[in-house]
Amino acid sequence: MAGPVDPRLLREARPAAAYLVLCVAVGLVTAVLVVLQAELVASAVARAVHGAGPGQVGGAVLALGAVLAARAGLSWLTESLAARTSAAVRARLRRRLLEHVLLLGPQRLARHRAGEVTTLATRGLDALDPWFARYLPQLPLAALVPALVGLRMLVADPLSGLVVAVTVPLVPLFMVLVGLATRERTRRRWRALERLGGHFADALGGLAELRAYGRSRGYADAVREVSERHRRETMGTLRVAFLSSLVLELVATLSVALVAVSIGLRLVHGSVDLETALLVLLLAPEAYLPLRRVGEQYHAAAEGAAALESAFAVLGEPLPEHGDRPAPRPGRIELQDVAVTYEGADGPALEGLSLVVEPGTVLGLVGPSGAGKSTVLGLLLATVRPTRGRVLVDGTDLADVPPDAWRRHVAWVPQRPRLVAGTVAENVALGTTAAAAEVAAAASAAQVDLPLDLVVGERGATLSAGQRRRVALARALLRDAPLLLLDEPSEDLDDATEAQVLAALAAQAGGRTVVLVTHRRAALDLCDAVEVVVPPLATAGSAR
Known part of the structure; x- marks a missing residue:
């Protein structure tokens, strides 16, 4: 893809554009709710520790329940719309792809194997579902939540806010490096899957001829070799994905630990009150969580991104030029x-x-x-x-x-x-x-x-x-x-x-x-x- 959100996808699929706007809105509301949730928990715990009665803590607890319900509702709404949008966009792209293939005709379509186009129109476009359902909703959260959480931490405790401001950019930096390392692997894996689909479709289509000429065993070996190549590419991609997840988790964990050690020492020495310390400790993981989830979902969505590039490669094939004169009935x-x-x-x-x-x-x-x-x-x-x-x-x-x-x-x-x-x-x-x-x-x-x-x-x-x-x-x-x-x-x-x-x-x-x-x-x-x-x-x- 050209970026986190391929603009060609938005041009081809109008529902995706509306869904992206909704994801941004949900991300903004979620960021506010994250901060509000931490505020309520810190306030309620601090009051309870200082001897406040149930009447003084009850309001915060009820408000906290409302916030949790709102976050759950937003999560359900996002997943529901993601499923609908994914189905609509995949259906539209599949229809556009098939229409374009028909308009290309056999002369221009000859450069694409039939099995590869079949794999693309079925398994390939289905791989867009993780991209819509999990990766795309996380993008606005990854941009908005760390910014709002970091700002609130900076106001509550400037030192902790500074630590977050310095360490949060490290996560997307490592994500970019990991993305560069995995992009080509994912493309190779997708090409291997296309070749496997092409070989398998060719084998099924010519099974009678292969058996008649005694070549079925040789072609089975060829399919087995292509399948093994796809397995190796898949395992290589998964290996990089697991290692990249480890790197992101390590960066986020060490960053949260820095904040926790700093705020703990100052709490012991009395330079920070309990409510502020709790607020900072609750907000620190939330600043890194959306970024970690984007890193996790990137690998789940990478196959969809590679398939989308293949789809746009076919859709980018120029159609044969023709005029718009009415078709004559066959005469001379x-x-x-x-x-x-x-x-x-x-x-x-x-x-x-x-x-x-x-x-x-x-x-x-x-x-x-x-x-x-x-x-x-x-x-x-x-x-x-x-x-x-x-x-x-x-x-x-x-x-x-x-x-x-x-x-x-x-x-x-x-x-x-x-x-x-x-x-x-x-x-x-x-x-x-x-x-x-x-x-x-x-x-x-x-x-x-x-x-x-x-x-x-x-x-x-x-x-x-x-x-x-x-x-x-x-x-x-x-x-x-x-x-x-x-x-x-x-x-x-x-x-x-x-x-x-x-x-x-x-x-x-x-x-x-x-x-x-x-x-x-x-x-x-x-x-x-x-x-x-x-x-x-x-x-x-x-x-x-």
Whole structure:
């Protein structure tokens, strides 16, 4: 974080700003109550020692009870608001993070591992709870209570007040030194946790492939190594945290001991009265207590601070620039001398491609693997931005249109469809509010030979590749979008099922513009035109 309170957090989360103001107000009231409590205890004890009766002490005792109740009430109020504010801010940041990730698109998001982003959006943002619940409320107390207590001690006994004034700054000084020592350790620990989450997510996602190629044991060793690295970083951070707590406790204890010895000697010699001595002895620990608690809570909140930095790093990724022109309905689509080079790639994925897709026609894209066929679909889906050239829809450049608005007119079946844990019907209707009859019709059109109430595993783990592809095709047909993008729609299907799916696709394609990538002859028979995409190294463009 840039400081005790990151200003970026206040900009992103308005509830945090209001909560911080409330913490300052509560801290001010608490500081007054701390002094008042010490005054009442010292007065009551001194009177009792000097022989005062219950009537003379009773008022102070009742007032003391009211002060204690007020402090308890303020503590409850702070914790209650901390829990609510923490939940609100985490929900807002999580929503902002997910929205930003979606707007970034796969091209710019490629620099972040999916598992790391998942860890950040779940475990990472949850680590903000200690920051809000314990660390943030202590900050105003650490600033206000020592100042007010020290001032009252200076008035009551200048020598004791001077000791506190000299020693109190030592605590934050040591805290700064400890913070500098632990900040990098905490960051390393958080990065280790992100890597662990990324490795684990990758392992779960590719478990079938790892087992098929006999690499599951090797990858398990890699996950174990990353886990061990995270354990070492965690233990190192905890070691520094315990040592720093010892240092802070030692400084505070020695400082209070100096005050106690000084006031005790002077009390024995009669230069200080009992009530003043009691007041100073009661206030001295209170001057250091908030600072010690800040030091303790800093380590509990450090992981949240590191996660927050990672979240702001993702939120700081610049979004692809686009205009605000209304999205046209898919009509005549034209790619003009388009080139695409992905970030970090050695060469272009697409170079000098020009093609035209007439409305209501079916265009097939063929070519060897790596030629850029899926990149063409990405351009039409507006998830990939051309490095050079333009993508026009009825004369409107897609760069001038908000991607979300354009995608409302597009349905897409990727080469590797993603399904979620749930029923087949829920997967078909994903992202829509379609009625059950519409879902059933789309599933029937896509030849989905599964009960709609069948529960499938995460990523469709319980289905075959062909079944997953048909569910994804049903999802695309249900959208009833005027532009349909299909990446290998009949791959993993046997000849009979392929014929049924393609027949259904031909029936559903009427009036729609369809662009499909395929290597299958039967799918090419559906096409009104075929575009051969040639690898960029082979030619500067593409050939028909």
